Amino acid sequence: MSLLSVRDLTVTYQTQTGPVPAVRGVSFDIDKGEVLGLAGESGCGKTTVINAILRLLPPRTEMTGSVLLGGEDVLAMKPGRLRAVRWTEASVVFQGAMHALNPVQRIGDQIAEAIVIHGQAGQREAIVRVGALLEQVGLPPRRLYDYPHELSGGQKQRVMIAMALACAPSLVIADEPTTALDVMVQAQVLKLLKELQRELGLAMLFITHDLSVLVEVCDRLAIMYAGRIVEEGPAVPVFEDPAHPYTRALSGAFPQIGNQRFRKAPSGLGGDPPYPGDVPPGCSFHPRCPVAFEDCPTIDPPLFPAGEGRRAACLLVDQKAKETVEAAP
Amino acid sequence: MRVPEHRGPAGDAPVLVAEEEVPPPPPPKGPRAIVWARRRRALQRVWRVYRKNTMGMWGLYILAFFGAVAVFAPLIAAGEGLDPTCPCTGTPYDAPSLRFPFGTDNLGRSVLTLTIWGSRISLMVGFFATLISMLIGSVVGILAGYFGRWSESVLMRLTDWFLVIPFLPLAIVLASVLGRSLLVIIMVIGVTSWPSTARIVRAQVLSVKTRPYVERARALGASHLHLVTRHILPNVGPLIFANTVLTVAIAILSETTLSFLGLGDPLSISWGTILEFAFGAGAAGGGQWWWLMPPGLAIVFVVLAFTMCGFALDEILNPKLRQR
Numbered sequence A: 001m002s003l004l005s006v007r008d009l010t011v012t013y014q015t016q017t018g019p020v021p022a023v024r025g026v027s028f029d030i031d032k033g034e035v036l037g038l039a040g041e042s043g044c045g046k047t048t049v050i051n052a053i054l055r056l057l058p059p060r061t062e063m064t065g066s067v068l069l070g071g072e073d074v075l076a077m078k079p080g081r082l083r084a085v086r087w088t089e090a091s092v093v094f095q096g097a098m099h100a101l102n103p104v105q106r107i108g109d110q111i112a113e114a115i116v117i118h119g120q121a122g123q124r125e126a127i128v129r130v131g132a133l134l135e136q137v138g139l140p141p142r143r144l145y146d147y148p149h150e151l152s153g154g155q156k157q158r159v160m161i162a163m164a165l166a167c168a169p170s171l172v173i174a175d176e177p178t179t180a181l182d183v184m185v186q187a188q189v190l191k192l193l194k195e196l197q198r199e200l201g202l203a204m205l206f207i208t209h210d211l212s213v214l215v216e217v218c219d220r221l222a223i224m225y226a227g228r229i230v231e232e233g234p235a236v237p238v239f240e241d242p243a244h245p246y247t248r249a250l251s252g253a254f255p256q257i258g259n260q261r262f263r264k265a266p267s268g269l270g271g272d273p274p275y276p277g278d279v280p281p282g283c284s285f286h287p288r289c290p291v292a293f294e295d296c297p298t299i300d301p302p303l304f305p306a307g308e309g310r311r312a313a314c315l316l317v318d319q320k321a322k323e324t325v326e327a328a329p
Numbered sequence B: 001m002r003v004p005e006h007r008g009p010a011g012d013a014p015v016l017v018a019e020e021e022v023p024p025p026p027p028p029k030g031p032r033a034i035v036w037a038r039r040r041r042a043l044q045r046v047w048r049v050y051r052k053n054t055m056g057m058w059g060l061y062i063l064a065f066f067g068a069v070a071v072f073a074p075l076i077a078a079g080e081g082l083d084p085t086c087p088c089t090g091t092p093y094d095a096p097s098l099r100f101p102f103g104t105d106n107l108g109r110s111v112l113t114l115t116i117w118g119s120r121i122s123l124m125v126g127f128f129a130t131l132i133s134m135l136i137g138s139v140v141g142i143l144a145g146y147f148g149r150w151s152e153s154v155l156m157r158l159t160d161w162f163l164v165i166p167f168l169p170l171a172i173v174l175a176s177v178l179g180r181s182l183l184v185i186i187m188v189i190g191v192t193s194w195p196s197t198a199r200i201v202r203a204q205v206l207s208v209k210t211r212p213y214v215e216r217a218r219a220l221g222a223s224h225l226h227l228v229t230r231h232i233l234p235n236v237g238p239l240i241f242a243n244t245v246l247t248v249a250i251a252i253l254s255e256t257t258l259s260f261l262g263l264g265d266p267l268s269i270s271w272g273t274i275l276e277f278a279f280g281a282g283a284a285g286g287g288q289w290w291w292l293m294p295p296g297l298a299i300v301f302v303v304l305a306f307t308m309c310g311f312a313l314d315e316i317l318n319p320k321l322r323q324r
Helices: A046-053 A079-085 A107-117 A123-136 A141-145 A153-165 A183-200 A211-217 A235-240 A245-252 A260-264 A315-327 B031-051 B054-071 B111-147 B149-164 B167-178 B182-192 B195-209 B212-219 B224-260 B271-280 B289-317
Strands: A004-015 A018-030 A035-039 A062-069 A090-093 A171-175 A203-208 A220-225 A228-234
Touching: A004 A046, A018 A046, A018 A062, A018 A203, A018 A228, A035 A046, A035 A211, A046 A062, A046 A171, A046 A203, A090 A153, A090 B212, A107 A123, A107 A141, A107 A153, A123 A141, A123 A153, A153 A171, A153 A183, A183 A203, A183 A211, A203 A211, A211 A220, A211 A235, A220 A235, A220 A245, A228 A235, A228 A245, A235 A245, B031 B054, B031 B289, B054 B111, B054 B289, B111 B149, B111 B182, B111 B195, B111 B224, B111 B271, B111 B289, B149 B195, B167 B182, B167 B224, B182 B224, B195 B224, B212 B224, B224 B271, B224 B289, B271 B289
Parallel strands: A035 A203, A035 A220, A090 A171, A171 A203
Antiparallel strands: A004 A018, A004 A062, A220 A228
């Protein structure tokens, strides 16, 4: 059984102007020790998915489907059980570490907070453990007594990682852990995350819009568009030989230096992702798709098998798949 | 262990025997000591900024003066001066003289003594009424702002209700129903002056509760109580503090008003009750200005001083007003 199993998850926000479906039927699994990358443009529902996993969404948000965390459905949990599960089974490295720390508390206390809340240790003992955690993320333990403003951006992100590890969860969700960091620090933070993941055998859900980051860190990739997963599979093949035109556009946005193909044709994707309350009929990607044909506006493609361990939601993939099946005698 | 003392030849200074004594290593600083050192430094930082604020410093000087007067009242003016039967009283309606610098009232008591002793009651009522007002205001504001939805609707309508009912009639009714005593006066002022605090606190809580670190703490599995006490309150605290200082001024004025209207405790002398007695005895018409001026000026100065301190603190603690 997988550690995290999300099935047909839909999340609908209630807004002034009516319901807005931000996530429209997402399913994925993460096994123990596996790293899944979730990528997509801003507003495609990545953050909503992770907030749904820990049920951190606004009170009146509608959720259907199931989120099985260690075999238990998070969406059906009672508040007390939910509080106990948060951070002990799944923790989050939040995006924007500079804001996720309380400016008027010492960082040691903030990390210890997680340990103390869950009654795993008293304040005194927790502080000792926090010192060890800080060392684990490459910060000297004396940093315990610093306030957030005394740390650099990269150090704050390390603090956030230490905090995510505080209760020894089996799943760590990293929500764009490298945004707002410069490239050098980004590389350091990624290296640290990868090392810790290997060392502790963590399962990770890694979220970013930066595909090149995901390929480095993840075992498998899932690409989201307009509240759905449009392509899924092992990281390297998905990035290097995308099956869905959207993935192709995303990976094409990272030119390889020295490759003539990228030099002649700088690729990009025109247009904006659709507003979640007003998704085009048929395949939601068809208005921006360079290879759309007449069936696309009418048929909403499910995920078709697209090679070994891969699936993609595109009619062309299905046809290709059919043709290969038919061609094989 | 006792160290035997060896007196030197002259027998003056005690000399310790252990000669090669190494100075003990500085005691390891525990986290608590470090926290306190930090707090002290933070306070010093605020104090440095505050000292540059002329208005705030003058307010503080005036308050320090009245505070000292209230605390040392028995030393400055003998308490028996309040008793009309005391032989130390002079003739009624005496104009200011060397013996009675502020003159005497209709019972021959020194107005200076009355004013000095009145500061105790006035300031005390001001502080305790403010304490109650702040407590109610903060709790209502935090509950309304933090929980939102129906609890917010209910609490804010209650706040609006207290805000629109006229203060004086309500205070008069409460004071006359509950009886005339100091405790009642404190309760009445405290219970009627919290709505503006509640609204300010609620507004700040609304802004603090959406900050990412609060969401992070929620993801940690923190309970509501934990979130409110560890994350919301410390960030709303400075605002409550600045507001407290301003509310004290209002509370002192309210006490004066109620006492002047004859709703105060007749047995405890405050600036308001002095004014009431003076007014009742016709001091204004009889030309006894020395009876009305000292308590009146004292009220003006104290209220002004609290307001000045409040504004200065607001300027320092409210980042939007801070000049950088």
